[in-house]
Amino acid sequence: MSEDTRLNEWVQRWWRDAYFSPLAVSHAQVEDAIRVVYRVLDAPPPPIVWVASPAAQIIPAGIGTARQRVLFERDFSQQALIYQERLEKMAPFPEGGDPGFRRSAPFSSDLGAEGTRFLDMYLLALRESVRDPRVNPMYVQNLAYLVTNQWVRCQIALITEGLDDPVSGHAASSDVAALGRALATLMRTTFFTVFSAACLVCKRPSIVPRLDGQRFRLDNPVGPAIEFPDGFSKYYLQGLEFDSEVVMYPERMDPQTIFEEINQERRRIRLERFGLEKFITEVEAETVDNDRFGILYRVRFDQGDDLQMVKVINATPEPDGTQRNFFLRVPPWVNSSKAAVAWTFDLDENEYQPEFES
Amino acid sequence: MTFQIRQGDILLKRVANNIEDFEKNPPRGVRGFSPMGHTKADVQIKDTDGFAIVGFGEGSGHRHVVEGAVQTLVQARATEETVQSYLMGELTDEFFMYVSVIEPGRLVHQDATETVFEEDHGVLEVPPGVYEVIRQREYDESTHRRYVVD
Numbered sequence: 001m002s003e004d005t006r007l008n009e010w011v012q013r014w015w016r017d018a019y020f021s022p023l024a025v026s027h028a029q030v031e032d033a034i035r036v037v038y039r040v041l042d043a044p045p046p047p048i049v050w051v052a053s054p055a056a057q058i059i060p061a062g063i064g065t066a067r068q069r070v071l072f073e074r075d076f077s078q079q080a081l082i083y084q085e086r087l088e089k090m091a092p093f094p095e096g097g098d099p100g101f102r103r104s105a106p107f108s109s110d111l112g113a114e115g116t117r118f119l120d121m122y123l124l125a126l127r128e129s130v131r132d133p134r135v136n137p138m139y140v141q142n143l144a145y146l147v148t149n150q151w152v153r154c155q156i157a158l159i160t161e162g163l164d165d166p167v168s169g170h171a172a173s174s175d176v177a178a179l180g181r182a183l184a185t186l187m188r189t190t191f192f193t194v195f196s197a198a199c200l201v202c203k204r205p206s207i208v209p210r211l212d213g214q215r216f217r218l219d220n221p222v223g224p225a226i227e228f229p230d231g232f233s234k235y236y237l238q239g240l241e242f243d244s245e246v247v248m249y250p251e252r253m254d255p256q257t258i259f260e261e262i263n264q265e266r267r268r269i270r271l272e273r274f275g276l277e278k279f280i281t282e283v284e285a286e287t288v289d290n291d292r293f294g295i296l297y298r299v300r301f302d303q304g305d306d307l308q309m310v311k312v313i314n315a316t317p318e319p320d321g322t323q324r325n326f327f328l329r330v331p332p333w334v335n336s337s338k339a340a341v342a343w344t345f346d347l348d349e350n351e352y353q354p355e356f357e358s
Numbered sequence: 359m360t361f362q363i364r365q366g367d368i369l370l371k372r373v374a375n376n377i378e379d380f381e382k383n384p385p386r387g388v389r390g391f392s393p394m395g396h397t398k399a400d401v402q403i404k405d406t407d408g409f410a411i412v413g414f415g416e417g418s419g420h421r422h423v424v425e426g427a428v429q430t431l432v433q434a435r436a437t438e439e440t441v442q443s444y445l446m447g448e449l450t451d452e453f454f455m456y457v458s459v460i461e462p463g464r465l466v467h468q469d470a471t472e473t474v475f476e477e478d479h480g481v482l483e484v485p486p487g488v489y490e491v492i493r494q495r496e497y498d499e500s501t502h503r504r505y506v507v508d
Contacts, residue, residue, distance in 0.1 A: 265415065314479070319477060328496045332497075344495055345492050346492060347492075354363060358479040358480035
């Protein structure tokens, strides 16, 4: 196991233990931590406003209207990506990072160059968000980032800097250490957003996020994967966000929407929820060819080209012995399963012959 | 028949035994590139830190990575942004990518936290050689093709 893999696994465990812990953190503890953050950032602590969900932050933050809250709820993950892009376009740090935060404590070297860059950006984000109420980069701390651990690694690096080192006897006393300790508390609040005029803190979800086994992704096939006290909830299957209908009433799905799903993983999950056999039956697909490469289906339409799709089976079995099925659309002119799969790799039927697959 | 390795929506197809062979006999007419074949000037060879990403899944955050002593070969005019776009499945015929495996390497599947995750796709040994990286595509009525995204 590589050092990087070990670090990642440790980060995952750490984050999971902290973030998904059912242990509540008191409002007083959180507010103390927030005051520390502002002190370290050389800013006077503003009023602390508790909100019931990430979406509820939009309005008091002055960055959104009621209508924008609706948009935010509809496209939560996309919003997070927008904030990430905005953050990454901010002015780069000077060589060696921000000296103000590095003066007294060496940062964890195991972050590597990339991790250090993100750490610098994280600190910049904190400072910028306090100084300029128009930008809100702290929104990057949301569900989408449960699966992109660089930010988590930054927080953890800060937090570990905040701990006294029992081996060296080094007592954490720097600003970084104080910030780290504060973040360790704030991580339990789900979301917090720092501004000059106010600090918004989101209450903990009323439904503790459900994870997909040992994998680091949200998953709940029978209800919302996360829900907040004001009813703001999100549905996730195998780490991907879906409408509540797909999770709660998959039998109501229109097969056409499965065709229209461009993302292969999302289509697979939709198909699994709907039922493969039911799908084949409902779209009246006929089997054109069936060999070891897959099954080629054709759906005839009264007008326009026939629709053809090949069902391929993932070569690596799941832990329970089953194998995942994928449907890929192929041109109407291919007439064998092998030709169809070969076409998906831009190869002729005779040319496609993988020696090893997984 | 050329040697091929497939991991999910990524196919590695060996086109030369090593980079010297590749430069002497560049593949011809590969995937819409110049029908005259690649020349040394067409290709930029990039060293890596022991791994080369050959595919990303935007939705699930996973990635396919060739680990080992590897180099990547892309068009001379390709920028880092172009490469990222290709890895995310956003480009079509205008781009090619090869990976040169200098010593026996392995093709691994990592989850969003960059941890090797074998539940979806097992680890595959990759013998030395220069491989064309082919992303899986599917049929689209309007464009006739689009890369598979997951």
